Amino acid sequence: MKQTSVTTNAPCWVELGTDDPAAARDFYAELFGWRPESGVRPEDGGYTQMFLGEAAAAAVTPRYAPQQPTAWTVAIAVADADATAARADAAGGKVRKEPTDVSDLGRFSVVADPSGAVLILWQARAFAGAGVFNEPGSLGWVELATRDAAGARAFYPAVFGWSVAQSEHYTQWGLDGQDFGGMxxxxxxxxxxxxxxxxxxxxxxxxxxxxxRAVAMGADVLMPAYSMPGRRIAVLRDAQGAPFGVYTDGGEA
Incomplete structure (x- = not known):
């Protein structure tokens, strides 16, 4: 079963940090049909939510620190950001940003797994996360690329309670029967x-x-489109340098 709504301990949001938010907003609006809606409060700091119809789908932000890469960051919905950050630390990860309130919207922390892969922890209040999943133009899958597969298989179940489905070539993450990612x-x-x-x-x-269409707008192809059982996928890099994947269900069986 695919994820269709925000679920605790599963992906709930993605945001792109870039040096050229305006160009990124234009690119993804054209590619996915997103509508930008920038924050109106000074503390929003250029944070722009991107909507698919009336549903929040993602965000585009400036890079907030020199060491921050131009990249998409995945957020995981958690019941308690402080407790989850503590579990991540105890499991061998590193807390990059201590839990912090974002006005009345929620509380977040930034953590890295033992290999350095970064995630946002999001404890919702007024804002739960994306309002649409697995529909054209919305988030549907997240994938960890790591050189420490064994460490990841130990870390993520310990922190989030994820199930691990292992095949010969791929590890798949799930939770309560929902499949949402892989490695x-x-x-x-x-x-x-x-x-x-x-x-x-x-x-x-x-x-x-x-x-x-992405290539015509300046993107690069990192992995050409190919079919796998039940899905066709490709990986691109936008003109600012951020990689992302696209997929369509119904690839070759």
Whole structure:
């Protein structure tokens, strides 16, 4: 069963940190049909939510620190940001930002797993997260790329209670019967300077068409479109340098 709404201890949101938020907003609005809605309060600091129809789908933000990469960051819904951050620390991760309130919207923390892959912990108050999942133009899958698969298989179940489904070539994450992510092992195909990271995949109506339109707008193809059982996927890098995936259900069986 696919994730269709915000679920505690599962992905709930994604946000892009970039040096050119205006260009990123234009790119993703054209590619996915998103509508930008910038914050009106000074403390929002350029944070822009992107809507798919009337549902919040993602956000685009400036980079807030020199060491912050131009990249998408995945947020996990948690019941208690402080307790989850403490579990992450106890399981061998690192708390990059201590739990902090965001006005009345919620409380968040930034943590890294033992290999350095970063996640946001989001304890919702007024804002729960994305209002749409697994529909064209919305988040549908998240994938960890790491050089420490064994460490990840120990860390994420300990922190979030995730199930682990292991096949010959792929590890899949789930929770209460919902499948929402997976893991790939970073081999020689990944340049050594590429750090472990989480990659969001967005649902689209047609992967090949989406790839063609993205390239026409300045994106690069990191992984050409190909079919796998039940799904067709591709990985792109936007003009600012942030990788992301796209997929369409119904690939070759």
């Amino acid at each position: 790939v092992v970073m081999d020689d195909g990944f340049p050594p300077e590429v750090a472990p990271h989480w990659l969001p995949y967005f649902s689209v109506a047609d992967v090949d068409n989406t790839v063609g």
